[in-house]
Amino acid sequence: MAEDIYGIIGGGPSGIGLAKSFKQNGIPFELIEQEGDFGGVWNFGTRAGRVYESTHLISSKKNTQFSDYPMPDDYPVYPNHRLFLAYLRDMARHFGLYEHARFGSRVEAVQPEGRRWRVTTTDGVEKRYAGLFVATGLQREPRTPSYPGEFRGTSLHAADYLGADILRGKRVLVVGGGNSGCDIAVDATAVAKTVHHSTRRPYHYMPKFVDGRPTQDWLMDLPRRFADRNELWAHVGEVLKLVGCDPSDYGLPKPDYGVDQSHPIMNSLVLHHIAHGDIVAKPDVRELQGDGVLFADGSRAEVDVIVYATGYRMSCPFLPEGLVTWRGLRPELFASVFHPDHETLCFVGTRNAAGGFGNVSNACSAMLSAYVHAMERQTPSFRVVREMCRGPGPDLGQDHFLRSDRHDIEVDLWKFIKLLNFLRTKLEG
Numbered sequence: 001m002a003e004d005i006y007g008i009i010g011g012g013p014s015g016i017g018l019a020k021s022f023k024q025n026g027i028p029f030e031l032i033e034q035e036g037d038f039g040g041v042w043n044f045g046t047r048a049g050r051v052y053e054s055t056h057l058i059s060s061k062k063n064t065q066f067s068d069y070p071m072p073d074d075y076p077v078y079p080n081h082r083l084f085l086a087y088l089r090d091m092a093r094h095f096g097l098y099e100h101a102r103f104g105s106r107v108e109a110v111q112p113e114g115r116r117w118r119v120t121t122t123d124g125v126e127k128r129y130a131g132l133f134v135a136t137g138l139q140r141e142p143r144t145p146s147y148p149g150e151f152r153g154t155s156l157h158a159a160d161y162l163g164a165d166i167l168r169g170k171r172v173l174v175v176g177g178g179n180s181g182c183d184i185a186v187d188a189t190a191v192a193k194t195v196h197h198s199t200r201r202p203y204h205y206m207p208k209f210v211d212g213r214p215t216q217d218w219l220m221d222l223p224r225r226f227a228d229r230n231e232l233w234a235h236v237g238e239v240l241k242l243v244g245c246d247p248s249d250y251g252l253p254k255p256d257y258g259v260d261q262s263h264p265i266m267n268s269l270v271l272h273h274i275a276h277g278d279i280v281a282k283p284d285v286r287e288l289q290g291d292g293v294l295f296a297d298g299s300r301a302e303v304d305v306i307v308y309a310t311g312y313r314m315s316c317p318f319l320p321e322g323l324v325t326w327r328g329l330r331p332e333l334f335a336s337v338f339h340p341d342h343e344t345l346c347f348v349g350t351r352n353a354a355g356g357f358g359n360v361s362n363a364c365s366a367m368l369s370a371y372v373h374a375m376e377r378q379t380p381s382f383r384v385v386r387e388m389c390r391g392p393g394p395d396l397g398q399d400h401f402l403r404s405d406r407h408d409i410e411v412d413l414w415k416f417i418k419l420l421n422f423l424r425t426k427l428e429g
Helices: 013-024 083-094 181-190 215-224 230-241 270-275 357-379 380-389 413-428
Strands: 008-009 029-033 101-103 108-114 117-119 126-129 130-136 149-151 154-158 172-177 196-197 281-284 285-290 292-295 298-302 307-308 345-347
Touching: 008 013, 008 117, 008 126, 013 083, 013 357, 117 130, 130 357, 154 270, 172 181, 172 298, 181 196, 181 270, 196 270, 196 292, 215 230, 357 380, 357 413, 380 413
Parallel strands: 008 029, 008 130, 029 101, 130 345, 149 285, 154 307, 172 196, 172 307, 196 281
Antiparallel strands: 108 117, 117 126, 285 292, 292 298
């Protein structure tokens, strides 16, 4: 019966990781996915897709892959979106997840019924589940800033950007300094008439390779050489200077925060194009002026197309109003996973950490499998964990990061994995 199985909402990387663990641990489940196949944000050109033609992983395959299902040996260090999507679907086939998935079904409404959940989907199906696991991802609802004035050209969010053809021969402004903003600005240099890149604050940049190795692989080995965190990051700053990634060398303002206090911008080309004049760096937008834009420094640029690479907010419109308390852009959850009041409602993929996606997903999913088994038996250790869920949240390193909407979802990779492993051990005890 459907009431005896668990529901997973979302067939992206986090949903796949959880479904894989449930399958391995004999937990009955059904996965509901609005698109026609697995992939989530990696489904190019779909409603859920958030990738564009030039998208590649910004973390190396070693730091992204699932340890129990490595990427193929012939994959490059930074696979493109097609290869990564193929990897996710191959993994789903390998672990037998397709037989548990219901595709082309978007969740419309969720209602609690005691400890169970009634879920209604767009295909007219209504089912009850013993527990619900929301894995709809962070990149659901595009965020676009509001500026004074009016722009008469073409405006679009990065969510609707598929490739550089729309920029051909145009005077382009890219707003947003994150990884997508830098990628799109670089894309534009090949086809646009002019390219301006507006950022609200200074950024640190990292190349994709250091010392002949993928940058994150190099970073992961540094703690073995430096016992002191400050010494480690001072060394990183020196190396970034040597490899040409000091923004002040390109006339850009120097960040007033440390390299380790923000999510890394992994791009080997954006500073290259700024140095060659292909991209003109600008501060924040002050006002839209018809056929142009006025910037905070008083300069003005004539523009035909504005691409807003200004991020997303997590969105769960199917949940009843008031069921979840939101703190900024993220739901208020214990360990970023557990609802404080509903023990059969959990979330996965609500936080971001620099690197190690597969490791984080495996750790979180193994912990949740242990949670389900302990919950079904109502073990003493389960009651202890549930009591913890009603208390203060653990330190995940949040206070170390830059104060911004983007970094409100950022956590320290190692602290997060350590917490997940601790909870798993506690639940299995």
